[in-house]
Amino acid sequence: MVIRSYTAAPTVALALGLFTPPVSIATDTIVFTAAVLVSPAMGQPDTLTKKQSDALNVYSNAVNRFKSILGQRRVQINSNQRLPNLPGQALYLARNDMMSAYKDLTDALPSKIGRPNKFGIPPAYFDADSEPLLDEYRKLFDLMDAPPAKAQNSDTPFKDVVDLGIAIARAKGLDAANAEAAGRISLGLFFAETNGNQNAGNARSNRYKGSLQTGPSEDQIGQKKWSAIKKSVAAFNPALSRRDKMEEARVGNLDHRLNHWTAVRDALMSTHADIFPQVAAIAKTLPDPIDQMKLFELMQIIPTPTRAALKSGNLVNCRISDPTIMGYLRNNSIFAFGHADRARTSATFREILDAMWLFNAKFEQARSQFDEIKTG
Known part of the structure; x- marks a missing residue:
């Protein structure tokens, strides 16, 4: 999940089952020797510089702080204790501190760059031996980001996102191929915001929730924009129009963000629908579908600079230098790890x-x- 340009939100996954047995945090402490490093090639210890030794100590402390907070939250959840407001914030910051400290360590001591990890994080930023810590991190967010009791699920959450993305793109004038690209991008946004879990809560924000993690004003804007095109959608896709009417009746007076269908529909209309007509041009500049998804994700993180870059005629070389915008990027784990x-x-x-x-x-x-x- 991304952080909006004016607040914070986590990377989350929805809890769908029973509590998971806790990872052993206290007994899994990583122990470092700050004074020497054993050289794999020589088999003999090499003396570290003060900078290297300090970086090793900082990383060791960051790992232990992360473990401590993981253990604290696990105990609170397993014993049904009342969690603090925004219980995921401390976890998120501790994870970032650990990764930042590791990047500083590998910058000072490149030999510490290890094997690839299952999360696909560049090895210079993350020690694969710490994979169990991120596993536990994600499990805790599964539990803390569980949807509200009144949330209305869909039996076909992924297909819903794709269908809505394609329908909105068609209503905006796209041909079939480019509308499909818009549907794929929409699904990417769903996974970026909630790991593909519908109606997710938010352990790091009291403002954002739902399948695309929108705020109240975004949802209201999306509802109004949908009203303006829904007749057009009904003309070429009556089945989707019927589904939409059914979900509108189902959600009734509830917050639209508590219904997967209306949450996705309103979020796409609020932020992304106006950019869908540029999908073909974007694909020419960014042929990789992953890059296309990233660009639309930036519409959620830094919308004004992204719109300006799209209008510039030189998207990839358009430069951001405003300190505030750079801060928004860092708040979303972009240029966020390590001093460099x-x-x-x-x-x-x-x-x-x-x-x-x-x-x-x-x-x-x-x-x-x-x-x-x-x-399928």
Whole structure:
């Protein structure tokens, strides 16, 4: 899940089952020796510089803080204790601190860059030995981001997102091929916001919720924009129009964000529908579907600069240098880890897209799911 340009939101997954037995946090402490490093080639210890030793100690402390907060939240959840307001915030910051400290460590000591990890995080930013910690992190967010009791699920959540994306794109004048691309992009947004879990809550924000994690004003804007095109949609897709009427009746006076269908529909209309007509041009500039998804995700993170970049005629080389915008990117885990990344004062959109590697796995999953829907 991304952070809007004016607040914070987590990477989340929805809890659908029983509590998961806790990962052993206290007994799994990673122990570092700050004074020496054993060289794999020599088999003998090499003396570290003070900078390297300090970086090793900072990383060790960051790992232990992350473990401590993971353990605290697990105990609170398993014992049914009342959680603090925004219980995911401390977890999120501790995870970021750990990754930042590791990047500083590998910058100072490149030999610490290890094997690839199952999350697809660049090895310079994450030690694969810490995979169980991120597993537990995700399990805790599964539980903390469970949907509200009144949330209205769909039996076909992925297909709903694709169908709505395609229908909205068609209403905006796209041909069949480009409308399908809009449907794939829409599914990517769903996975980016909630790991593909419908009606998710938000353990790091009291403002955002639902399948595309929108705020109240975004949802209201989306409802109004949908009203303006729904007759057009009904003309070429009466089945989708009937489904829409059914879901409108079902949600009634509830918050539209508590119904998967209306939450997705309103979110797409509010933020992305006006950009769908540019899908063909975007695909020429960014032929990789993952890059296309990333660009539309940036519409949620930094909408005004992204719109300006699209109008510039030189999207990939358009440069962001405003400190506030750079801060919004960092709040969304882009240029957020390590002193070198955080010291950046500007970046082109090509550099921003490349730095969105935490989104890669989500978008790959969305692309695979889209292919299943289209072939199924």
